[in-house]
Amino acid sequence: MADCTGETPVSIIQRTRRSRLSTLFVFFLDYMRSSATKMKSVRHRVPLEELLRKPVDKLQNYSLVLKDLVKYTPRDHGDFDLLLKTSQAVTDLLKSINQGPTDTEGKQPLKSEVVVQLTENGRKFRQLCLFEDVLLCVKQKGSGRQRKYECKWYLPLTELTFHPPPETEVPGPISLTSHQELESLSGKIGKLKYDIRQEQTDKRKGGKSSSKLDKMRKKLRELEASLRLNKAGLPLRLFDVEGRAYTLLFCQEPARYGWQDAIASTRETAKPVQLSPYDLDALIRRSRRSLRKSDSIRSVVIEADVEEEFLTGILHIQVHSAKGIIASRQGKPDLFCTLLVDCYGRFDRKAKTHVVKESLSPAWEQEFDIEVEGAQSVKIACCDRRNMLMEDICGRGQVELLKLGVKNGRRHTVDVKLMPRGSVKLSVTYSTGLQSLSRKLSVSDSGIFGIPIGVLCQRERTRVPLVVTFCCEEIERRGLDEVGIYRVSGVASDVMSLKQAFERDTAEGARLAAEIDIHAVSGLVKMFFRELPEPLFTNELYPRLVDGIALGEPEAKKRIMASLVHALPPINLETTLYLFRHLRRVASEERVNKMSLNNLSTVFGPNLLRPAMGSSDYAAIAAMSHVGILLYLIQLPEELLASPPTPTRLHAQFQTIEEET
Numbered sequence: 074m075a076d077c078t079g080e081t082p083v084s085i086i087q088r089t090r091r092s093r094l095s096t097l098f099v100f101f102l103d104y105m106r107s108s109a110t111k112m113k114s115v116r117h118r119v120p121l122e123e124l125l126r127k128p129v130d131k132l133q134n135y136s137l138v139l140k141d142l143v144k145y146t147p148r149d150h151g152d153f154d155l156l157l158k159t160s161q162a163v164t165d166l167l168k169s170i171n172q173g174p175t176d177t178e179g180k181q182p183l184k185s186e187v188v189v190q191l192t193e194n195g196r197k198f199r200q201l202c203l204f205e206d207v208l209l210c211v212k213q214k215g216s217g218r219q220r221k222y223e224c225k226w227y228l229p230l231t232e233l234t235f236h237p238p239p240e241t242e243v244p245g246p247i248s249l250t251s252h253q254e255l256e257s258l259s260g261k262i263g264k265l266k267y268d269i270r271q272e273q274t275d276k277r278k279g280g281k282s283s284s285k286l287d288k289m290r291k292k293l294r295e296l297e298a299s300l301r302l303n304k305a306g307l308p309l310r311l312f313d314v315e316g317r318a319y320t321l322l323f324c325q326e327p328a329r330y331g332w333q334d335a336i337a338s339t340r341e342t343a344k345p346v347q348l349s350p351y352d353l354d355a356l357i358r359r360s361r362r363s364l365r366k367s368d369s370i371r372s373v374v375i376e377a378d379v380e381e382e383f384l385t386g387i388l389h390i391q392v393h394s395a396k397g398i399i400a401s402r403q404g405k406p407d408l409f410c411t412l413l414v415d416c417y418g419r420f421d422r423k424a425k426t427h428v429v430k431e432s433l434s435p436a437w438e439q440e441f442d443i444e445v446e447g448a449q450s451v452k453i454a455c456c457d458r459r460n461m462l463m464e465d466i467c468g469r470g471q472v473e474l475l476k477l478g479v480k481n482g483r484r485h486t487v488d489v490k491l492m493p494r495g496s497v498k499l500s501v502t503y504s505t506g507l508q509s510l511s512r513k514l515s516v517s518d519s520g521i522f523g524i525p526i527g528v529l530c531q532r533e534r535t536r537v538p539l540v541v542t543f544c545c546e547e548i549e550r551r552g553l554d555e556v557g558i559y560r561v562s563g564v565a566s567d568v569m570s571l572k573q574a575f576e577r578d579t580a581e582g583a584r585l586a587a588e589i590d591i592h593a594v595s596g597l598v599k600m601f602f603r604e605l606p607e608p609l610f611t612n613e614l615y616p617r618l619v620d621g622i623a624l625g626e627p628e629a630k631k632r633i634m635a636s637l638v639h640a641l642p643p644i645n646l647e648t649t650l651y652l653f654r655h656l657r658r659v660a661s662e663e664r665v666n667k668m669s670l671n672n673l674s675t676v677f678g679p680n681l682l683r684p685a686m687g688s689s690d691y692a693a694i695a696a697m698s699h700v701g702i703l704l705y706l707i708q709l710p711e712e713l714l715a716s717p718p719t720p721t722r723l724h725a726q727f728q729t730i731e732e733e734t
Contacts, residue, residue, distance in 0.1 A: 136163045137358065182209075184335050186328075189305040191247065191320040196302050199225060201321070202356075203335055206230055206346045208311070209356060210319070224353045230343035232314045233336065241316035250303040257671070258300045263416060263447060265293050270383070309333055384448040384474055388414065389502040389565070391440040392426050393486075395455055397495035398433050398467050405431040406457035406467065410497060413452040414445050416675075420452055424562045425592075428458055440565035444599070444679070449474055453489050453497050468495045479503040520576050522604045527644045533579075536647040540575050543583045544598045545655045552591040553662040559676045560668060563593030571597050602680040609645055609652075612684045622702050635713045638706060650714060652681075653707050674704035 139160035146153050182202040190199045190210070200222070202209040208228045214221045237243055272286050305322035307329045312318055323329040348356075392410050400406045412424040423443045429435035455468045468491030477485050479501055486500045521529060521540055529538050552558045571593055575582030586594050602609055610618065617637055624630040641649060656677070660670045682699035 136160065137355070139163060183339060184332070186332075188332075189302055189322040191308070191322055196305070196322065198298070198302065199321075201332070203332075203339060204356065205339065206343045207348065207356075208233060208336060209353075211357060222357045224357060226319065227348060227353065228311060228313055228319070229346050229348075230336070230340040231345045233340060234312050234314075235310065235333070235337075237310075237312050237318065238314065238316050241312070241318075244310060244318050244320060247306065247308055247320070247322070249306045255300065255304055258296060258303070262293065262296050262300060265289060265296065266447065269293065311336075383446075384479070384503060385446045386444075386503060386505040388443040388445050388448070388451070388474075388479075389440065389504070390424065390443060390451070391500040392424075392437045393498040393500065394434065394436040394438070395491075395495060395497045396434045398455055398491070399494050400433065400457065400467065402457070402459070402465070405433060406465075407459075408432060408435045408467070409456055409458060410437060411454045411456060412441065412443070413454070414443055414448050415450050415452075416445070416447045420450075422557055422561060427564075441562045442565050442568070442596075443562045444676070446675075446679070451499075451501075453491070453499070455491060455495065455497060468492060468497075470497060472499065472501070474501070474503070477501065521579075522572060522576065522601060523606060525606055526609065526648060527642060530644045536644065537651045538601070538648065539579050540582065540601055541598065541648065541652070543579070543586055544594050544601075545652075547586045547594050548591065548598075549655065549658055552595065553659060554665045555591055556665070556667050558591070558659060558666050558668055559595045559599070559673060561592050563590055563596035567593035568596040568600065572600065599676065599680055602677070608684060609641075609649060609681045611641065611645065614640060615682060615684050618682070618702050622705060631709065631713065634706060635709055638709075638714060649681075652677075653714070654711075656707055670707055671704055674700050674707065678703045 139156060142156050143153070143160050146156055182204055184201075184203040186201055188199055188201050190197050198213075200211045200213060202211060207230060210225045210227065211222045212225050214223060269286065269289050272289060276286060301324070305324050307323045307325070309321045309323065309329050309332060310318055311321070321332070323332075390412060392412070395408065395410065398406070398408065407428050407430045409428045410426045411422055413420040414423045415421075423445075424441040426437040426439050429437065451472045451474060453470045453472070454466055457465045457467050459465060470489040470491040472487060472489055477487060479485055480503060482503060482505075484500055484502045486498070488496045488498050490496050521538070526538060530536060533539055535542075548558065555561075567590055571582060571585055571589055574585045575597075586597075608615070614637060617640075618634070621630065621634050621637055624633065638649065639646065656670065656673050659666065659668055660673060663669050678699035682702060
């Protein structure tokens with residue numbers, strides 16, 4: 074191996090040993106003359122600083138290559154001694170010009186993760202590595218075999234602080250992405266994942282080209298990266314001794330606290346360090362494996378041509394008990410358990426147990442019926458409620474539903490291990506979407522649930538079922554500020570008790586609804602519509618709604634979809650308009666309850682629109698269209714829904730649908 078002057082590393086070292094500084098300076102001049110001669114044929118000019126750094130960079134590369142050669146050359150090989158001596162000589166030379174390796178050589182990062190950094194040019198993905206003495210921020214360039222890492226900045230831990238030094242300007246507030254924009258991105262991601270699954274199925278059947286699938290996957294990765302980039306809003310600010318600020322953004326509080334605690338604890342034993350370009354390059358090379366493992370920007374969709382399986386239906390989860398929990402404070406904690414279920418990779422809180430006070434081994438024995446779509450995993454968090462405003466997470470765990478084998482419909486009981494310590498015992502049963510929405514007629518003529526809505530209102534002499542009005546009024550009275558109302562499932566036993574009370578006597582049900590957990594009340598509303606023998610929007614009208622939502626001309630689409638609503642039977646129409654007003658009222662408190670019209674449409678879409686099993690092929694063809702249809706209908710102007718069209722006009726608009734589709 075020779076450099077641009079024809080000299081080998083060994084000859085350079087031998088010359089340098091005889092006359093260290095003078096020879097090194099001559100070497101610099103020779104190298105610059107050689108480089109200048111070469112640059113005559115090149116259009117651009119290289120800065121002098123970069124030109125001066127090239128010989129040292131070459132020696133640094135020689136050093137790294139020689140170390141690898143020494144590492145992988147057998148000791149009995151004839152060149153081993155020469156390689157060892159040359160490697161040591163290069164290291165000594167680098168140390169003599171104050172560019173040698175420090176004690177960071179060979180160290181692996183203690184913590185490594187992809188984070189979002191707020192820069193002057195906006196939000197950027199960065200990979201953060203924490204070592205014993207330094208915090209390193211790295212930018213990734215390229216992908217696959219062309220992947221490279223470039224150091225953006227580093228902070229010695231002894232010079233790092235979480236508070237700005239005196240007389241330093243404090244960074245201003247962070248601009249956050251609106252909740253509506255994040256919900257829109259999440260909706261696009263869920264729809265695109267569903268389209269990818271459909272395309273994979275079509276490809277398997279017809280052997281189509283994968284170019285369209287590749288484009289869809291690329292678009293999915295872009296959307297997921299954009300969601301993660303914009304969702305991060307919890308800042309962690311770092312300062313150096315000169316007052317320079319570095320702002321990192323996180324999506325979740327535990328992640329932010331995790332980094333702050335890790336940096337603070339490591340800083341206590343850190344030593345002062347000065348890193349040369351050689352040291353930084355060595356740190357990055359040693360950290361490649363950790364950097365690749367922490368690179369989670371890529372999409373969670375399967376890259377191979379194998380269809381990814383998801384669960385859509387009802388999850389029956391019983392939370393039994395927990396053991397081995399470590400308390401986050403002195404004394405015995407007040408523990409409860411939360412369940413988060415994913416929807417095509419995005420997790421939302423779906424259920425919460427009651428609080429068991431002063432116990433490290435709580436027994437909840439509570440069951441939840443959770444509606445899922447595009448689910449694969451359930452996350453469990455065991456929390457300690459300090460007061461009404463503060464909760465500490467004592468342990469986290471996760472269950473992979475498909476690996477557990479829930480698709481066979483049997484009851485599975487599992488002990489979920491929590492980190493850092495402890496376990497939670499769960500029982501999980503799964504019912505498919507068709508099973509959960511079989512919409513069977515009730516065998517009892519005097520009941521409320523499973524009865525045709527027209528028959529029920531005729532018996533009650535009302536225009537809207539009493540169970541719906543009582544429950545909706547109760548939710549508006551004390552549930553509008555409840556986070557996740559309608560999304561979070563109530564305890565199954567509470568929902569069943571409320572259902573039985575309404576079945577016995579409407580007045581008794583109304584009294585119990587005023588006292589029971591509000592999530593049980595919202596769960597009963599969903600159950601009522603889910604158990605109707607025919608959906609609220611009727612089997613006959615559903616195909617027309619699917620066709621109508623696909624129309625392109627906005628004004629015609631608006632009028633036609635409103636006309637279709639007015640084509641419902643009178644009781645169905647009155648109940649629909651009442652429910653729309655209620656859902657708009659809930660969404661008006663979105664800032665508090667985090668339930669937008671998009672979220673509510675996702676919850677209610679299957680219950681209100683999906684046809685009974687076997688009634689229409691649209692149930693399979695447009696499995697996700699019910700969410701889009703319901704969202705569009707709720708957002709229609711009230712005056713448009715309040716004025717029914719004439720029969721002639723309605724017939725003409727139905728004809729327009731058939732012609733355009």
